[in-house]
Amino acid sequence: MSPIVSAAAEHLVLVFLAVGLAALLGLPAAVWAARHPRPGAYLLRAADLVQTIPSLALFGLLLPLPLIGGIGPRLAVIALFAYALLPILRNTVAGLASVPAPVKESAIAMGLTPRQVLREVELPLAAPAIVAGLRIATVATIGTATVAAAVGAGGLGTFLYRGLATLEPNLLLAGAIPAALMAILADRILAWTENKLSQY
Amino acid sequence: MIRFTDAGCIRDGRPVLSGIDAEFREGEITVLLGRSGSGKSTLLRLINRLLEAKGTVEVMGRDVTSWDVYALRRAIGFVPQDLGLFPHRRVGEQMHLAGADAARAASLLQRTGLPVTYLERYPHQLSGGEQQRVALARALAAAPKLMLLDEPFSALDPITRRELQTLVKGLGTTTIFVTHDLREAFALGDRIGFLAQGRLAALGTRSAIEATQHPELRLFLETLS
Numbered sequence: 001m002s003p004i005v006s007a008a009a010e011h012l013v014l015v016f017l018a019v020g021l022a023a024l025l026g027l028p029a030a031v032w033a034a035r036h037p038r039p040g041a042y043l044l045r046a047a048d049l050v051q052t053i054p055s056l057a058l059f060g061l062l063l064p065l066p067l068i069g070g071i072g073p074r075l076a077v078i079a080l081f082a083y084a085l086l087p088i089l090r091n092t093v094a095g096l097a098s099v100p101a102p103v104k105e106s107a108i109a110m111g112l113t114p115r116q117v118l119r120e121v122e123l124p125l126a127a128p129a130i131v132a133g134l135r136i137a138t139v140a141t142i143g144t145a146t147v148a149a150a151v152g153a154g155g156l157g158t159f160l161y162r163g164l165a166t167l168e169p170n171l172l173l174a175g176a177i178p179a180a181l182m183a184i185l186a187d188r189i190l191a192w193t194e195n196k197l198s199q200y
Numbered sequence: 201m202i203r204f205t206d207a208g209c210i211r212d213g214r215p216v217l218s219g220i221d222a223e224f225r226e227g228e229i230t231v232l233l234g235r236s237g238s239g240k241s242t243l244l245r246l247i248n249r250l251l252e253a254k255g256t257v258e259v260m261g262r263d264v265t266s267w268d269v270y271a272l273r274r275a276i277g278f279v280p281q282d283l284g285l286f287p288h289r290r291v292g293e294q295m296h297l298a299g300a301d302a303a304r305a306a307s308l309l310q311r312t313g314l315p316v317t318y319l320e321r322y323p324h325q326l327s328g329g330e331q332q333r334v335a336l337a338r339a340l341a342a343a344p345k346l347m348l349l350d351e352p353f354s355a356l357d358p359i360t361r362r363e364l365q366t367l368v369k370g371l372g373t374t375t376i377f378v379t380h381d382l383r384e385a386f387a388l389g390d391r392i393g394f395l396a397q398g399r400l401a402a403l404g405t406r407s408a409i410e411a412t413q414h415p416e417l418r419l420f421l422e423t424l425s
Contacts, residue, residue, distance in 0.1 A: 106284025109248055110298050111274035111342070120297055124288050200288040200322050 004159070008178045011155035014073060014145045015182075018080030019138050026085050027130070030092030031118065040093065047086040055083065055147045063151060076145070076153030083144055084137040091133025095126030127197040135190035142183040146175065156182075201226040201346065201374045202247060207255035208398070209242050217242050217398045220255070229368070229375040230403075231389030233382065233420065238395040240378040241281070244348045247376070248276045260345065274299060277339030277347040277373070281354065283331055285323040291334050292319030299342030308337040312367060329360040336367065347375040354380070382424040394420065 001009075033040025053061070058079050063069045068078050099122050107121045123130075149157030159175030162168070201224055208218035217239040224230050232240045246253040249269055257264045264272060286294050295305035306316045312333040323331055332352060339347060349368065353361045365388055368375060379385055385392050386406055393403040396416045402409060412418060 100282075100284075102280050102282035102284040103286055104284075105250060106278065106280055107286070107297075109250055109273055109276075109278040109280070109284075110338075111270045111272075112297070113270060120289075121286060125286075200324075 004156075004174055004178060007154060007156050007158055007175075008182065010073075010153075011142070011145055011157075011179065011182065014076055014080060014148055014153060014155050015138065015141045017077045018141050018145070019084050019134065021077070021081045022084035022088050022137060023134060026088035027092055030089045031096065033089065034093045034096040044086075044089055044093065047082075047089050050082045051086050055079070055144050056150060058082065059147060059151050071152040073148070073153040075151050076148035076155075080141050080145055080148065084141050087133045087136040087140070088130075089133075091129045091136070092126065095129025095133075096122055098129065099125045124197075128194050131190055131194040131197060135187060135194065138186045138190060139183045142179060142186060146179055201260060202376075203256075203258040204243075204246075204400075205256040205258075207246060207253045207257050209239075209246055209251055209253055211242070211251070215398060217246070217395075218254075220400050222393065222400055222403055224374065224376055225391075226374050227372065228390040229377060229388050230391050230393055231377045231379060231385040232393045232395060233379065233385050234395035235416075235420070236380075239398040240395050241350050242398075243395065243400075244278075244350055244376060244378060247346075247348060248273050248278055274342045275345050277342070277344035279335045279339045279347075279349045279352040281351040283335040283352070285331060285335060285338070287323055289322075290319065291321055291323070291326075291338075294334070294338050295319070295341050298338045304341065305337075308340050309334075311340075312337045313363065329356055329364075332356060332360070332364060333367075336364065340371070340373075345374065347371065347373050349375060349377045351378050351380065353384070382421065 029043060033043050050058070059075065062075055062079055069075055103121060103125070104117065107117045112120065145155050146157035146160055148155050149161050156175045156179045159171045163171030163175065204220040204222045207220040209216050220243065232243065234240050242251060245251040246257050247259060247264065249264055249272060253264070259267065259272065259276070289297070291309070292302070292305055295308065300308060305319060309316055309318055314330060314333050314337070318326070318330070318334070323334070326334060335352065353364050356364070361384070365384060368377065369388060377388055389406070391403060391405055392409045394401045394409065394414070394417045396414070401414050402412050402417055409417070410421065
């Protein structure tokens with residue numbers, strides 16, 4: 001396997017794990033935040049706060065922590081997860097809030113349980129916003145994951161760091177072009193999904 | 201069928217309905233009239249517990265709080281002013297969610313004057329009048345004992361409105377119907393109730409309502425007639 005393909009595969013795994021984890025935990029957390037606006041606002045603020053920390057600094061701050069820290073992909077996935085959380089949380093909360101009140105009211109009046117209302121009405125109507133959040137998270141994570149090479153997590157960032165150290169433009173392009181293509185492809189696929197979910 | 205005993209409702213710390221004592225009889229259509237903000241929609245929502253009542257509200261002889269809330273709501277058909285159709289679900293899917301199997305959904309659609317092929321349509325593919333019919337059919341999906349209709353025909357042309365009024369009249373279900381339209385109230389109502397400032401100012405037959413001395417109701421009748 002060529003080194004670029006192998007680095008791209010590592011990069012993809014980092015992004016997939018981080019965004020997957022953010023979606024897995026972020027979606028239920030967002031539903032909770034939408035149901036409990038006051039404490040939910042604190043959750044969103046906490047996720048906001050993480051976004052304000054420069055990525056390299058966050059990697060550095062997490063590095064000495066037990067269980068989370070240490071050189072390697074685990075630290076990278078946790079840091080990237082923390083970054084991916086905000087767009088997923090915020091868009092899901094906004095999507096749920098945008099469900100028209102009369103639609104929700106008639107679902108409740110029909111005798112549907114809260115779980116059914118969520119599954120049959122709220123989540124499908126919020127789906128385009130949720131996918132938009134996933135799209136932002138994925139594209140941003142593909143970019144941020146290049147920094148993961150700094151903590152020995154591999155990925156396309158490896159070429160960027162080597163290119164910067166040796167001032168070798170070909171190495172920089174070997175990292176930057178596949179990362180950009182990956183981001184464009186992910187963006188297009190998720191934009192298509194978002195569009196499909198809005199069509200009814 | 202439905203009994204209110206000193207019932208009311210407080211929203212945002214403010215009483216929007218109070219001291220309601222009334223009985224809505226089985227098989228009757230009761231039309232509620234009143235100015236905007238008089239509490240008509242609130243009163244409807246106390247029956248299916250979309251809002252919680254102060255005092256007592258009984259449905260079919262049982263306090264609404266003693267019902268399983270989901271069973272209570274399935275026993276009551278509800279059509280809000282904005283219809284509340286699910287924009288992402290085909291008509292057939294909405295009817296299924298509301299409790300109708302395919303055969304019942306088809307029969308209800310025909311009963312409301314729509315072709316069975318409309319089961320495959322989305323709400324945005326229907327005209328305003330067709331959406332009202334679908335909302336009515338969906339409310340009937342679970343064979344409710346009671347219908348609550350909150351200004352369902354307010355945005356319709358007079359002909360469609362008349363057709364739907366005839367439909368409601370023919371249902372034979374105990375119905376509480378909220379409207380601003382006096383003509384609609386007289387055409388539909390076995391009895392008519394009038395709400396003013398969160399209180400039930402009058403409840404009676406057309407002749408009793410026309411003979412009322414209640415100043416706000418008199419003003420309402422004179423303005424609208």
